[in-house]
Structures are given as C-alpha cells and as structure tokens.
Amino acid sequence: MRESRLMLLQYITALLAVALVAVHLLTQGIIYPYSTAISFGTILSLYRNGLYAIFLEALLVVVLVHGFNGVRIILHEWRQTAPWSRWVDIGTVVAIVATVAFGSKTVILAVFGGASG
C-alpha cells in the first residue's frame, strides 16, 4: 500500500479521535458527575441506549487503529532490516485485530449479554 494512504488513515483517525475523545472526556466528568458516570446502573443504561454503544465501538476502533499505526511508524523508523519491516507490518495488523476484537466483545456483551448481580 502507498504510505500516503496509511498516513491519510492516520490523519482521519486523528481527527475522529479528537472529536470522540472530547465527547468521552465530557461524558465522564462534565455531563455526568464522575461518581454517576462510573456507576454500574448509569453505564448499563447508556450501553443499552444503542447510540452510546456505537459511540464506544467507534472510539475503540479509531483510537486503536491510530495508536498501533503510530507505533508501526515509530518501529519502522527505529530499524530497517527486511524481516523487521515485514514483522512490524504483520504485528500491527494482528495487534489492531486482537485489541479491537477484545474491546468489541465487551461492548457486545454489555449491550446483549444477560445481566447478573
């Protein structure tokens, strides 16, 4: 892939992350008082309002793609041997898929899973 496509991805995820993280920070302390924002009941009702679950999923994907692509850039700048370059690219994809899958599991179970005490 042309490196400029990956850089465009980095810029777009950056702009989205700025917007989504801003909303996240506001939700956690300003819109709700902090103690309310982190209470089980509040989070459950927010998750079950579909829009918030979609917001969290978007935040998850955007931040992890941006973060791991950033690490990929740093690692490419650090070493330049052919095997290193190949494993950095493969590792980046694996890291993004694994962490997004793990985070998505939380979101999906929070929305659809049966609640327990």
Next chain:
Amino acid sequence: MKDLKLVVQRFDPVKDASPKMVEYAVPKREGMTVLDALLYARDYVDHSIGLRFSCRQASCGSCGMKINGRPRLACYTQVEELGGEKVVAQPMDNFAIIKDLVTDLGSFFDKHKAVTPRLVREDGEEQERPTGEYLMTPGELSKVLQFTYCIKCGLCTSSCPTVATDERYPGPQALTQAYRYSADARDQGGAERIAALDNSHGVWRCHFAGSCSYVCPKGVDPALGIQLLKRHVMTGKPPHAKDEASKVWKAPESGR
C-alpha cells in the same frame, strides 16, 4: 584578553578505541570565528587536528560540525556569540566519522542524487541541444528560490531525529530538493519524483520537528519545503502537470 578554551573531539577510527576531548588554549581576537580558532590550534599547537573547510564565508558548506552541542558552520559562527570563553567542536551527528571533525558525506550526496535534483524535460533532445529558453515569471521563481540556496553542508541532516535512526530516510536536504525541482515551473518530472518518495521510508517519516530549519545557515527552511511536498505526495499530484511546465521560448527572428 583571556585565552579561548577550545575543546576538540579527537578520534581516528583507524587507531583510536574511542574519541577523547582535547583542550587547546587559543588567543582570542575580535571577530574570531570558530574556524579561525580551529585553524590557530592546528597551525600553532597540533598539526594533526583533522578538519575540512574551504571558502571561509558560508558558501561552500565544508566546515559543518557540532559546535557547543548544535550543528553549525565553523566559519559562520563567531566565538563571541557562544559566550567567548569555551568552544566545544565535535563532528556532525548522523554522519560516519573519518577523522576528528571530518565526516563522510558520501551517503548524503547519494540521497541527494536519488531524488533527481535537476530539471526533467520530456523532450530530451531540446534539453540537450536547446533551441530556446524556458522562461520563469518572478512569481514562479519565488516559489523555489529560497530552496535553491542549499549548500549541502549536511547540518540539517545531522540535526534530524529521523535520520538518527532511519538509514533509508532521504533526510531533510534531499526531500527539500525534491520539492524545489518539482515546484520549478520549468520541470516535468514532478509526478515521478513524488511517487518515489511515497514509501515507508520516504517523506512521511518527517514529523516536523523543525530542527533542520533551525540549524540551516542559509535560510533554506527545509521543514517548510518538506511540508509543502507532503500535500503533493498525499494527492499524488505534482505542483504542476507536465503540460503546464514552461514552454520553449524562442527569441523573435527580427526586432532585436
């Protein structure tokens, strides 16, 4: 006047295990440059100090070195502007050391050559045996003029954090020249030039730390050139299309 403490990093990779700092006392005089001080030490104290210089007036780019921690031209740095008491001269970072203050600029020039730093025209015959001139308006000239002042001293590349680890990165000097030629109204090679920089060790390894522009002794502002280049690499479109380059202009047959 008190003598100047001139500290020089001495290191001959063939003979020495590691570099050592050697101090020389140099009598100060008004207007003395670091190069003057180094030449005094070499002429009157130790003939074996290795340094490279030529023009003594910031035109040739031979005497680039790290002076008091920052890349500068020795001929263009006055002792007084460094406080006038102690001057520490070391070879430039990011270049292999040949001896003492002399560094190997070979790979630096190779990277410069690799960006096709010349006007490229589709009509090679016309370029080789010109029948006229390629004109440039003053406005077109101002887009590239400051980047043409590069003297290839290597200070920018020695200051660059990416070059510090990435051996395949072209470096600020080469990237700026890639922009300088692509933005030249007479050039038709922009598309190929920018495509060659769109890889994982190309223009995107610049993160605008700006140190290149900070140390440039000629006001070239490499960081500006590189950032202006990025937009063109992103869109894949050079600053102008091939058919928008200046046409061959021929003097009218009569009326001269």
Next chain:
Amino acid sequence: MSSEGGGKARNRRGLSGWLNPYHYNFERWAYVFQRVTGIAILAYVIGHLGDTSFFVGGPIGTGPSQSSWTFISGIVENSFGHLILVLVVLVVIFHGTNGLRLIASEMGLILGRPASIEYPYKPRSLRLGQRALIWAAIILAVVGAAWAAMILFGGLA
C-alpha cells in the same frame, strides 16, 4: 562508536536523537512529547480495555456483572488511580491539540509560503503561526488536567 568499514566510525545519534531535544528548537520538544505521549496513551488504552472488560465480568465474562464491576472499581478508584487519570487527561489533550497542529502544518496550511529571505535568516516555518498552537496545546492540557483534578480530588465527583 562502532567501525563502519573503510576506517570510518558510525556516528548516528540513535534513540537519543528521538528523546533528547536539548540544544534544539521548541518544535523539537513538541516532537518528543508527541511521541512519548502517544505511546503512553496507547499503553493506557490497552489497560483501559482490561479494566472496562470487568463490566461484563472480566476478560472471560459473559454479560454485565455488578459484582465484577464493584471488584475492579475497588482496585482502580483510589487516589493513585485518579492521579493516573489526571495525567492521562493532561497528555491526551496535549497529544490531540498538538496533533491538529501537525496535520495543519504537514498539509502546508499554517506555515506561510516560500519567499525571498533576508539576513538574519529566520525560518518561516518556525514562526508564531504554528508555534502558537504548541502553546495552545500546553495551556489546554494544563487547564484540562486541573479541571480533572478538581473533579477527582476536589470533591466534585
């Protein structure tokens, strides 16, 4: 310094070129902080995936679980955890605002145009246009972190 053949000695700065901006310009310091905060934020996010998973019973949970959430809250909701959160707010706001400066700069939007130069040379790209945004990033980060500290430590929770 290792030998590089032909009797020459390698002299690349290596990681100190990334991490040590001493002797260089303000933008170089911003570059270092952008890189360090980026890695720190990613580390936090990965940890945050772990702690938020306890809302559904932990990494191998099956659905929302109040006891599991109470358990993890007991671990992270204390003065040390809140101090981490304040630092995260600080570096996130800096990284985001400084990142906007970088995108605008890299697309050539706020650097000015090439022009004829005069002695003494002052690089156009290192002038206030983009540099003001580094200050904005610092100020916003400090204000945001102070706000977060007031919420978490000042009884506004």
